[in-house]
Amino acid sequence: MRKAKVLFSVSIVLAIIAIAIAYPLWGYYVASKQLSIKLKSIRPISITKFRIELYAENPSDFDFEISSLKFDVYVNGVYIGQGFGENIVIPRRGRTVVYIEFTIASPQAATLLLKLLQGKELVIKIKGMAEIPLKLLVIKLPLTLSVPFDIEERFP
16 A cells, blocks of 8 residues: 555656656747747848847747757858857747857858848858757756757848
8 A cells, every 4th residue: 555655656746747847848849830030131240250130939828948059051052151149038929139140151151241231132041950958847957959940031
């Protein structure tokens, strides 16, 4: 009888832990499916650095957090550079502007970006990996989920 009570108690605790882990994961899944990200602009910061402005909308009931993101930038299918972003939060039922920076890789990349800034129509592709922090309800765990992403738009 005592073993049955202990087994039942352990089962309940394990079930609660499983729900506490599964609920935030389900929230991220729902948020990721409803998340809308659009390229708004690319502006020079220096000769080799540029800032990308993204418009993000999250209609879900869950905040969408990204601890870090690494990405490559392509213009008309040509690799032009790489960048990073960190500590990005897209609020639930909200809209936000996200700024990320990248460094150009070569003089050819600078020429392509110059065309972009002169108003020529180009296809911009941002492709990379986002690190999503895992939580146990509201407690951040020392684990992340790696999620690939791909944004492609004609610009301007």
